[in-house]
Amino acid sequence: MSEIVIEAKELTKQYKKQKAVDSVSFQIRKGMICGLVGPNGAGKTTIMKMLGGLVLPTGGSFSLFGGSTEEALCHARSRMSFMIETPYAKEEMSARENLEKLRLQKGIPNPKRVDEVLELVGLADTGKKQVRKFSLGMRQRLGLAGAMLSKPEIMVLDEPVNGLDPEGIIEIREMLRRFNEEENITILISSHILAELSQLCTDYMFIRKGTIRAFSSAEELHKICGEYYHIHTDNDSVALAVLQNKLGIENCDVLKDGSLRLFERLDELPLISKTLYENGLVPVTLHIHEADLESYYMKLVGDDNAEYSESDAAADKA
Template identity: 40%
Template structure:
C-alpha cells in the first residue's frame, strides 16, 4: 500500500493563453488533512477539479492511490468524495431525496447509508423541507453529505465552511477531525479562513499564481511561526548563563544575527529585562515575535511576483 494518496508531477492547466496551474507537484500522504492555501485565482479550485476528473490537465501526471494510468484512475476516482464549488442539487426535493438520488446515481447499494450520512451532518430532522428553502449553511452540510455518500477514502473539499456561522464552522471542523481519526480518511481542504485551517490541517500546500510555493507539515509550520522573545544584548555568553541560572530555562537558541530567541517568558518580558539588567547586561532590544498561519502566508507570498 502506497504512503501517498495523491502525487502530481508537473501538473499544468492552461485556458487559452492563461496558465492557471503551472507545473504543480503535490505530495499528500495517506491519513493526513492537507490544507490547500492560496488567494482567489491562485489555482486551487482548478487543481481540485483536475484531481476529481472534472477538468482535464493540459500536461503533467496525476497519481491517485499509487496509480497514474488514465484507465485505472478513472475507476480509482470512485474512492474519492468531493465538494467543489456549488454542487448540483434538486431544489424541489428534500435533503433525503437529494442524497438518495446521489446514492442511486453512484450505484451505492442500501438506503441505510443515506440516513446515516444525514445524521452525521445534522440534517436528519429536515423532514420534507425543500432544498430551495435551505440556508446557505444547510446547503453546505448537504454538499458534505453528498461527498461522504459511499464512504470515500479521500475527501476533497473546496471552501466547505462558506455560509456557515461560527458554531457551524466549529461543528464542521470537529466532524472532519472525527472522519480523519476514526476512518483514517485523507482530506484535502481549501479555505480562506486560515485560522480555522490551522486548527484542522496536519500539513499544508501553499499555491501562488499557479505555482506551489511550499509544502510543509504542521510541526514545521509551528517551528517557523514559533513565538519567542528576541533579545539583543552586549554579552551573549553571559546572558545564556543568566537565563539558565536565574530564569531556570534552557529553552532558547542563538540566531544567526546573534539575537537570542527565548521561547519562555513570552508574555512576561519585564521579568526577563529586570533580571538581565540586575546582572549588568546591556539590552539593545527585547521584542516578542511570532506569526500565525495568515501572517506566514502573507509574508511568504507578499514578496513574490
C-alpha cells in the same frame, strides 16, 4: 513516514491565453489535513478539478494512491470524495432523496448509510424539507454528507466554509477534525482565508498565479507567524542554556544570526529578563513578535509587486 496518497509532478493546465496551473508538484501523505491556500483565481479549484477528473491536465501528471492510469485513477476516486464549488443538491428534493440518489449512483448497497450520514452532519431532522429552503450552512453540511456517503479515505474540499457565519465555520471545522481523528481520513481543503484553516490543518501549500509558493507544516507556520519573543544577548549560546536549565524552557530555537526565538511563557517577560541578568547576560534585544498570519500570507500570495524569493522563504523558516 505514512504513504503518499496524492502526488503531483509538474502538473499544468494551460487554457488558450492563460496558464491556470503552472508546473505544480506536491505530495500529500495519509492522515494529513492539507490546506491549499491562495487568493481567488490562484488555481486551487483547477488543481482539485484535475484530481477529480473534471478537467484534463495539459502537462505533467498526478497519481492517486500510487496509480496514474485512467483505470487506476477511476478506482482511486471511488475511494475518495470531492466537494468542489457548489455542493451537489437537487433543489426540489429533500436531503434524504438527494443522498438516496447519490447512494444509487455510487452503487452503495446499504440503504441505512443515508441515515447514518444525515445523523453525522446533523440533518436527520429535516424530513421532507426541500433543499431549496435550506440555509447555506445546511447546504454545506448536505454537501459534506454526500462526501461522507461512501466512507472515503481522502476528502477533497473546495472552500467548504465559504459564506458561512463563524458558528457554521466552527461546526464544519470540528466535523472535519473528527473525520480525520476518528476515521483517519486524509483531507485536502482549500481556502482563500488562511485564518479559517489555521486551527485545522497539519500542513499548508500556498499558491499564487498557478504556482506553489511555499510548503509549510503547521508547526513551521506557527513558528513563522505565531507570537514569540525575539531575544538577543551578548552571548546567545549561554542565554539558550540558561533559559533551558534555569527556566525549563524547551520550545525555542536559534536563528541564523544566533539570536533566539522563544515560543512559550510569553506572559513572563520580567522573569526571563531577570534570569538572564542574574546569569551575567545583557539583553541587547528583547521584544515580542506579534502573531502575523496575514502579513505572511500577503507576502506569499497577496501582493503582485512583492516577489517572494527563495531567500525570503529561507529567512522565514530560519
